[in-house]
Amino acid sequence: MSHLPSAPSIPTAALPDGTVARAAGFVEATLGRGIEWIAALLIAAEILLLLAGVIARYFLHTPLIWVDEVASILFLWLATLGAVVALRRGEHMRMTALVAKVSPGTRAFLDTVGLAAALAFLLFIVYPAFEFATGEADVTTPALEISNAWRAAALPAGFGLMALMAAIRLLRVGDWKRVLGAVALVVLACLVFKAIGPAMKGLGNLNLLIFFVGVTAVTVLMGVPIAICFGLATFGFLTLTTSLPIDVMIGRMDEGMSHIILLAVPLFVFLGLLIEMTGMARAMVAFLASLLGHVRGGLSYVLLGAMYLVSGISGSKVADMAAVAPVLFPEMRKRGAKDGDLVALLATTGAQTETIPPSLVLITIGSVTGVSIAALFTGGMLPGLVLAATLCGVVWWRYRKEDLSHVTKATGSQIRSALLVALPAVLLPFVIRAAVVYGVATATEVSTLGIAYSIIAGVLFYRQMQWRRVVPMLIETAALTGAILFIIGTATAMAWALTQSGFSNTLAQAMSALGGRTAFLVVSIIAFIVLGSVLEGIPAIVLFGPLLFPIARQMGVHEVHYAMVVVLSMGIGLFAPPFGVGYYAACAVGRVDPSEGMKPIVGYILALLVGLAIVAAVPWISLCLL
Known part of the structure; x- marks a missing residue:
C-alpha cells in the first residue's frame, strides 16, 4: 500500500554515506525500536486488562470499576505511539492515483513534499496539544482520582515524536535539493495563506470550499497522507477564518482518537492476525471453499456473507473489516483475485452493512431523534440484504468467466471432514455474538474473549501457535491502529x-x-x-x-x-x-x-x-x- 513516503521506498544501500544520514539512521532505528516495543506492550496490556475485567465482572461477580478508565488512558497512548510507528514504517494512508502516473523524479519530490507537509502540520499542533494537556491537569478521573493529564499527555508526546520521526525521514532522503525544494514549497504555501488570511475572514462560507474542498483535494491528489490533508485544511480554516484557539481542535482530535468503542479496532486487528497465525483462518477458508469453492466468485460471496454476519459485533466498521479480511484475502489472492477488486468489495460491504444491528449509528439516531431503537434494529435487516443482492450481481458479472478448471467440487465426506477441522474457527463468530447478547462482555471487550479463544484453539486443537511471531504481530497491529485513528482524529476535528x-x-x-x-x-x-x-x-x-x-x-x-x-x-x-x-x-x-x-x-x-x-x-x- 502507498503510505507516508520517501525514505521507506529508498533501499538501504541507496542511502547517503554522510555523517548526518548515518546519525539519522541510528537515531531512527534506536528510537523506532523503543517506541515499537512500548506500543506492543500497550496492546498486550489492553488485552489482559479488558479480559480481567470480563472475568471479574461475569465469573467472579466483583466488577473492576477502574478497568475502562485505565483502558482509556492506555488507548490514547497506543493511538499516538502507533501513529509514530506507522510513520516510521511508511504506513500512513495516502492517495497515489495521480502520483503513480508522473515521472520517478516528480514522484520522489511529491513523496518528500508529503513528509514536509506532515512535519509542518505536526509542528503547528504540538504546542497547542501541550497546552491542551496542561489544561487537563485540573480534571480528575472519577475512578482512579488521578489527573487527566496522564492521558492527555499522549497527544503532545505522540505529535512531538511524529514530528521528530518526520524530520529524521527527511534527513535520510539523501537529495538535499529535493528536500530543500519540498520544504520551500510547503513554507511558501503556508506564507501565502497567512498573507491572505485577513481578506479571507470576509468570504463567509466560501472558505468552506477553499479549505475543505480545495485544500483537501489538492493535497490528497498530491499524495500527502490523508490524515495530514484533513488536519491542514481544518487548521488553516480555524486559524485564518476564525478566532477560536487551536487547542479546541486538539480537543476534537482527542475525542475522535480516544472514543472507547474504537478500542475494538486494535483488538480485532490482532485477533485477525492471530486467527491467521494459529491456522484457524486456513481451516475456515478450507471449509468455506469446500462449500463454494467450485462456484465462480464463490469466496467473494463468502466475504459478503461474513461481513453481514459479523457487522456490528465490535461496534466499529473498521474492526468488522479487520476481523474478516485477514481470513479471506490470502486464499482469494491465491485464486487470482486482484488486490484492487478485493479492497473495493471489502469497502462496499462496509457500506452495505451499515444498517445491520447492533449498529452504533442506529442507536445514535434513536437517542437524538426519539425513534424506537428496537424498530430501527428490526427495520435495518432487509435493506442490508437488498444492497448485498446488488453487490452479488456485480460479483457474478465480474467472475462469470473465472477459470475454475483447476478446482474440483468437494464431495460430501470432504465437506464434513473440512467442517470438523474448521469447527473451532467457525464457532468463533457465534462465541463473540453470544458473549454480547448474553451480557458477558461489551462490544469492546468481546474481542479479548475472541483472542483468548483463538489462543486456546491454536495451542490445544491446531497446535500452530508460533510465539515468536506475537511481538511482530503486536507491532503491526499498533502501526495499523495508529494510521487509522490518526485519520479518525483529524476527520473528527474537520x-x-x-x-x-x-x-x-x-x-x-x-x-x-x-x-x-x-x-x-x-x-x-x-x-x-x-x-x-x-x-x-x-x-x-x-x-x-x-x-x-x-x-x-x-x-x-x-x-x-x-x-x-x-x-x-x-x-x-x-x-x-x-x-x-x-x-x-x-x-x-x-x-x-x-x-x-x-x-x-x-x-x-x-x-x-x-x-x-x-x-x-x-x-x-x-x-x-x-
Missing part, C-alpha cells in the same frame, strides 16, 4: 469545524424548502453521501438528525424508512473514494494501495446506489418487519 461554520443550519433550511417527498429523499441521499465522505456517521447524525427527521415526518416519510435511507447514503459516502475515510481504512486493513481499488470500486458503488434507490423507492423493505 467535522467539528464544519459544525462551527453554521453549515448544518444552512443545509437544513435549504432542505426544508423542498416541495415534495421524492425531491426531499433525493436531496437527502445526495447530501448524506457528501456528508458521509467528510463526517463519521455518528457526528453527522448528531449534527443533522434533530434537524432533518422532523422535516421528513412533515414530508410524509416514515422515520424508520428515512433512517435507513440516511444511514445507507452516509455509508456510501464514507466508503467511496477519493474522500471517504472508510475506503482508506479498508485499504489499510487489506494492505492495498488505494489507487488499485479506484477503478474496481466504481461498479460496486453503482450497485450500492441501485440498491439504495430501491430501498428509498420501496418503503415496505424497511417497514415490513415492524
